[in-house]
Amino acid sequence: MNWKSKIGSILTATVVVASVSIANPALANGDRHGGWVPAPQEAFEQPAGARCDFPVRVQPVVDEVRKLVLAEYPNGSPRRELYTGALIDEVTNLATGAVTRVDASGTSLVEYAPDGAMTWYVTGPVLLGFRENAGSLPRGIWIVDGVFVVEFDPTLVHKTITMVHGTTHNVCADVD
Numbered sequence: 001m002n003w004k005s006k007i008g009s010i011l012t013a014t015v016v017v018a019s020v021s022i023a024n025p026a027l028a029n030g031d032r033h034g035g036w037v038p039a040p041q042e043a044f045e046q047p048a049g050a051r052c053d054f055p056v057r058v059q060p061v062v063d064e065v066r067k068l069v070l071a072e073y074p075n076g077s078p079r080r081e082l083y084t085g086a087l088i089d090e091v092t093n094l095a096t097g098a099v100t101r102v103d104a105s106g107t108s109l110v111e112y113a114p115d116g117a118m119t120w121y122v123t124g125p126v127l128l129g130f131r132e133n134a135g136s137l138p139r140g141i142w143i144v145d146g147v148f149v150v151e152f153d154p155t156l157v158h159k160t161i162t163m164v165h166g167t168t169h170n171v172c173a174d175v176d
Contacts, residue, residue, distance in 0.1 A: 039067040039083055045094065051129045051141050052172035055094035058127070058141065061101065062088035073114070083108045089127055091141060093175040100174040102127060102143050116154035123147050127171070128159065135159035140170035 043059035046052070065085040073079050084107040092099045106124030113119075120126075125145035132139040134157050144150075146166015152159050161168075 034069060036066045036068050039065045039085075041065065041087060041089070046129070048095070050131065051139060052093070053176070054096070054172075056141065056172070056175070057092045057094055058089050058129075059092075060087060061090045062086050070109075078110075078112055080112070081110045083110060087127075091171050091175055096175075098175040100171060102171055104143065106145070113154070116156070118152045118156070120150040120152075122150065126150075128161075130159065131157065136161045137168060138170075140172045143169045143171055145169075 040063050041060045043057065045055065045057045048055045063086075065083060065087050068082045069078050069080075070082055071078075071080040085105065087104045088101055089104050090099055090101050102125075104125050104127040106122050106126040108126065109121040111119045111121075122144070123146075125143050128137075128142050128144055128150065130137045130139055130142060136159065144161060144163075144166065145168075147164040148166050149162045149164075150159055151162070
């Protein structure tokens with residue numbers, strides 16, 4: 001199976017699982033793997049040069065993200081999780097005070113590998129930070145929107161994005 005077929009199959013399964021979970025009260029009420037639970041994003045800051053040329057803070061102003069554990073490893077750690085919900089982040093240039101808000105409300109099926117690597121199968125926008133020479137996009141804080149896959153190495157430092165269809169935008173430019 002080629003990667004486009006695999007992505008299509010996984011994204012279709014994600015939509016079906018999300019729809020069935022929401023429509024099935026037994027799943028929605030927590031009768032399987034604990035049900036849907038909040039998955040809040042923590043605010044964070046990065047110094048000048050880490051993601052943007054200036055120090056930056058990212059903090060959620062709307063955070064209704066929730067997750068559903070779909071599969072676990074024998075030790076109880078998650079093997080596959082589904083994330084969805086509204087997420088609006090405020091990105092602030094700490095040197096000038098310039099602010100922008102971005103919609104990062106995508107839906108992601110996340111697969112965790114035993115070695116610590118993970119793969120996100122995504123529809124919709126997500127916010128991703130990239131270090132210098134640590135992935136398929138240049139250094140920055142990026143809104144990636146569309147249908148795509150993000151593969152993280154076991155250190156979670158290096159990321160590779162494979163776009164099926166979509167766009168990328170460096171939010172650093174919006175607050176420079």
